[in-house]
Amino acid sequence: MQQNIFLVGLMGAGKTTVGRLLAKRLGMRFVDSDHEIEARTGATISWIFEIEGEESFRRREVETIRDLTGRSGVVLATGGGAVIHPENRKHLKARGTVIYLRASVNNILQRTMHDKSRPLLQTENRKEKLEELARQRDPLYREVADIIVDTGRPNVHAMVQSIMAQLANYQKGQTARKQKKQPANRTKKVQTIMKNSDTHLEVDLGERSYPIEIGADLLTDTALLGRLISGKRIVIITNTVVAPLYLETLTRSLEAAGKTVQSLVLPDGEKEKNWTSLMKIFDFLMEHKCDRKTTLVALGGGVIGDMTGYAAASFMRGVPFVQVPTTLLAEVDSSVGGKTGINHPLGKNMIGAFYQPEAVIADTKTLDTLPDRELVAGLAEVIKYGAIIDMPFFEWLEDHIGNLLARDRDALAYAIRRSCEIKADIVRQDERESTGLRAILNFGHTFGHAIEAGLGYGEWLHGEAVGCGMVMAADLSCRMGWLDATLRDRIRALVEKAGLPVVSPALGTERWIGLMQVDKKNAGGEIQFVLLKTLGEAVVTPVPMDLLSATLRESSAAGQESV
Structure with a gap:
């Protein structure tokens, strides 16, 4: 196991809670950098911010992290803003394995709702402030991270178990990490595959x-x-x-x-x-x-x-x-x-x-x-999870789709586990689609279900229809001005590389609309689509009919050309 483990992420992401349990499981010492600063100064973080200002606090933070990262056998939970200072980033990257605990703004708002001890959140519009911090800091968290973990898991024990599995497969030491370092424009995500499939x-x-x-x-x-x-x-x-x-x-x-x-x-x-x-x-x-x-x-x-x-x-x-x-x-x-x-x-x-x-x-x-066609059909639902909520998982799939098609046991075990983790967490938050969150699991399904019904059930496998539906939904997302063309093309490329269809049958626009009007998500007579604001962020929305028609015409035309 790695000599040191450093947890980074926004305030309220769960670094202290996860860190304590992780340290206990690994037999290591847990330290919280904010708590250490308070112990050394005899003052609270809020007091330091108020009396000395943020700049003074950041100087103390640099000294503390320089000291703590120099120790061995430590699980360190850093403050949310620790990555701002380049010296902190240098020490974190060089002296241990860095885990980015990534949480959504809405989750953090819920966790910090009654917390008065966080100076940067003492503002009237906490959500706006958190969104600003997330935009500023997310690239820095990604820069230092060896492993990225979404904290929206069913419970902390399940999340720590997931982290343990990923740590066990991550290359030990600074040298191995440098050898496997990803290009600067790609997330430095976990590239290893689970070796323990249970x-x-x-x-x-x-x-x-x-x-x-x-x-x-x-x-x-x-x-x-x-x-x-x-x-x-x-x-x-x-x-x-x-x-x-x-x-x-x-x-x-x-x-x-x-x-x-x-x-x-x-x-x-x-x-x-x-x-x-x-x-x-x-x-x-x-x-x-x-x-x-x-x-x-x-x-x-x-x-x-x-x-x-x-x-x-x-x-x-x-x-x-x-x-x-x-x-x-x-x-x-x-x-x-x-x-x-x-x-x-x-x-x-x-x-x-x-x-x-x-x-x-x-x-x-x-x-x-499982027949090859059935295996490929299942990959559509796996790709879906990365597209709607977990971009690092999508990137992992881009890198390992060949392993999955070759039925590599460890790759399949990891893909199944991560998919189940994502779905279990969404179901936990919205069991009966009462808040709309669970509906994002239907990415590609409005188009896909129409294909199945239009051709006759069984003509295309469900996963094949969903795969094609995701390509169409990505195209529609692009037409809505949300998803950029590069990300749209990456979705299409991954679906195609998986062996799934990327062009739709020519059902005719009127037939398409009629079939999609019979969909459980529809409300008030409007067809509701699951689209992407960007890769990893989905939304349920109606769409202008002219944009929908353009997507249907282009996909059907491509289908006719391919016949």
Whole structure:
């Protein structure tokens, strides 16, 4: 492990809280530079600012950080403005591994709402001041950072666990960091890949909280399955593709854990995600006299997971269920968050319910048998997370898309874990899309769902439609004057490099509009799109019809040319 660890980031980003726990986990000494300054002067930071001024405080800060970074075995939480002084940046970069705890302005506002001890926030418009500080300091944080961590995680323990995993894979020492230093115009992000593929995450929803377990050979882990899947009676819902591969293995493991197991095998395919298949599940449960203590287990991809979840939400007004996803798309997206449902001929996922599973058990070894086309389709949802909220992750994907396509186990494990972390945090903040935050997870989906419905469910895989939809959404974002052309082209290039379609079918503008008008996000008769202000920042908004029509015409024209 690195000799020293230095935490940087805006005030309220969690440097002290994370630093204390990280130091305890690593057996290192924790120091807070602001607290050290107060101890040395016998005065509070606020008093120093008020009586001596900020310039005097910064001089003291330079002396303190010079001293503290010269020690060994230290986890140091720096003040939010420490990176302003070039001498501090020099010492931080040279004497340890720097972790940038990145937090959104809104999160910091919530955390510092009642804090009177921060001199720079003693202003009428705290949000405006924080936005100004973020603009000024973010480039400096990135300059010194070896690792960037978003602090909007379900809980501090999950975040520290994530940091531990990244630290364990980061090259030790100053020499290795210099050898791997990125060009100046690129974020110096974590370029290493997880070597320990076993991961435990938590979706923090109070009484409805549940774990996500990610790792290899979980389907044969009798102890884990017995602990996470409650009840003695289990009904596994799967399909004709997955059943021959994994149904016997899972059944045997559950029986070894003392469970009584029955199973229902449904036809495979998106076109089977309908009322008829849902009734088959209900028929099976009724015929076998299942009760409220029966636990349903969804063994398969997104279609099986969505239908099983909806059946669990509805049968006897709610029975427990567990997601056991076997596709990349399901492992990174559909199994997490509690959205369940079926398709209607006029619209995708228009009938369903919010209903959280008891656990998500993602056995990454099931991806070994996943067809190449399905693997590529899953990458669309992975790319989505980087585009909407995590630019460093997007950059990581640009650098490692080849590893993912080659089914590198460590690369896939990292991509799955990071995707689940992002989604779990968004779900924690907006479980039922009541604030609009969760809606950003639908980036590319308004166009994508229209493609699926317009061509007929199953003609394009869901991920293929979403991939193309993200390219169209990026183009529309550019036309809105938000996303610059360079970033738009990077999104298109990554989607194309992943092997996903980047031109849409020629449905005709009128047909496009009609299909997109049947969308769950729409409000007041207006079509709502998830667009990008910039890479890593998404917004839900209506758009002018002339700009939408231009995007549809250009994408469809490209599609006709490619035929």
